[in-house]
Each structure stands twice: as structure tokens, then as C-alpha cells.
Amino acid sequence: MAKDDALDVAERVHKAAIRMLRAARVADATTGLSAPKLSALSVLVFGGAMSLSALAKAEQVTAPTMSKLVGDLEAEGLVAKRADKADKRGLRIEVTTKGRALMEKGRQARLALLTARVAKLSRAERAQLDAAAALMLKLAASP
Amino acid sequence: MAKDDALDVAERVHKAAIRMLRAARVADATTGLSAPKLSALSVLVFGGAMSLSALAKAEQVTAPTMSKLVGDLEAEGLVAKRADKADKRGLRIEVTTKGRALMEKGRQARLALLTARVAKLSRAERAQLDAAAALMLKLAASP
């Protein structure tokens, strides 16, 4: 049976994830923040304070790109740069209370959109979705 | 039980989808094409030839932005513009053979990455993932 062939499953999950996130994306406007800035902020909130290079790597951009983004976020009071005690070249980039609040707002808007739709599913379907979420995380983390 | 609450499920699926696609994204470099161009090309391949405004809407950008992107893609020989017979103002944007091949290459690279990981799952897990894909499409299409 072709239906559970790894390639076909990868294909369908890939496409479905893209469509779902694309639909959710329309909610981002509520923050007034650009997608790259919102995304960087989100990584900081969930991953905790980190160096500029670590953040750049997480976001798959170069250090200069992230340097500029973080500079802008700092100017808006959404993140703060602290010196790294152990390494004088390095930074610790932290989310401020204001930054956390704004990120949370955008996140809520996205989730509200998705939640309204998830709520229409049956209990069994929600369980199915939840189990798949764990699997997708596993795929993402896979070596 | 909180575990199948709609908000929690939405939250976990949202995060998992983001992480999975972020992991897959590293493969896009193989095409030499930028993300917006690759994405537009992909919409054309799967959605078939369409007008500029339809493509712009699908990609959630404005008409001028898409006009420039399509112009670039045309210059690279990846798409072709044809006049709309019924409406002389309109265009039909078609993918060329070359465009289709390049898009397919990028798609394969992404999917190869995911497929390798999906293949490590059990048959039951793949089935679970596949069922969830259908549900995510439903969420994306939901009004």
C-alpha cells in the first residue's frame, strides 16, 4: 500500500503543515512587528537568553543580519543586550517584559485562529493531532 | 484532562509544525532560488497556471510585489506569461519545463530530508502522521 510509504507521508505532512501555518500567518499583523522580528523574539522567549550567534543560527540567518534585527528590537525596548561574564566578546540577548508581552500577543492571535478551528474537531481527532505533534517534533529534532 | 483541550492541541501542533518546517528549510539552498520565488513557483506547479493577482493572493503579497517576482522568474526562463484570451487586461502565468524541473529539485531535497526521518518511524506512527496531515489541511481550509 502506497499510503503509508515514507515519502508519501512526508509529502502530505509537509504540504499540510505549510498550508496550516500559512493560514495562521494572517494573524501576525496584530503585533505590528515584522515576521523576522517576531520569530526571533519567539526563539528568545522559548529558548531563553542566548548569544547573537546562537540566535542567528537558530533563525538560519548570518550574524550581521541578526545583529541588525537585535539592534532594532533593542531600540524598541523589546530585548536587552547584556555582556557575557565569561567571554568579553560575547553577548547575552534577553527579552524584556515588554518584548515578552508583545510576542505573547502575537502568539495568542495566531493560536486563537487555530484554536477556533481545532475546537470544531472531534475529541478523537484532537487526540490524533496531538499525537502527530509529538511525532513532528521528533522529526524536527532528528539528527 | 487538559491534554486534549483545543488551545493546548493548537499550541502543540503549531509549535511542532514550525519546528519541522524550519528543519526542512535548510534544504532550499540546493535550488539557488530564493524562498519567495521557490514558493511562488510551487504554487504555480500545484495550482496550475493563474493570473498575477490570484498568485499574489495565494502568496499573501501585493500585486506589484508579485509582478516583480514573476518578472524575475520570467527572465530566468522559469515561467512564461501568456495573454488571457477572455480578458485582455489579464495574464496567465505558466511554469516552463525548466521551472518545473527546478521546483521539483528543491522539493525533492526538502522531502528527502523529511522522508529519511519519517522512514525511521513505525508503521503505526506513519499512519498517525498521515491522518494528522488530513486534519491540518482541514484546519487550513476552515472558514
Place this chain on the structure above:
DNA sequence: TTAGTTAGTTAGTCAAACTAATTATATGCG
């Protein structure tokens, strides 16, 4: 027929990506 709408393009601006080069600090080897 003419007023209003829709399709697409052009012009101009800004944000976000890159590479190359700079500065400062760490690290490691002879």
C-alpha cells in the same frame, strides 16, 4: 457613453538578506 472598477506595471522607499572587512578578545602551539 461615460463613470467606476479591475488587472497589471512603474516608480520610489524601506526592511532584511547577503558578503567583505574591522575590532576586540580567546585560544593554542612552538
Place this chain on the structure above:
DNA sequence: CGCATATAATTAGTTTGACTAACTAACTAA
């Protein structure tokens, strides 16, 4: 130890991709 090399972040300059405003051409309906 001292110098070469590597690493962290920034600065400078360029390109790409996003927007709005303004335009032309063509369609639609009063």
C-alpha cells in the same frame, strides 16, 4: 611567553523583496 589563528559582534555596501502611490488599459454597468 608570544604570535598566529580563530571566534564574537559590528560596520559598510549591495541586492532582493516588501510596501504605497500613481499610472495605463480594458472591462462593466447605469
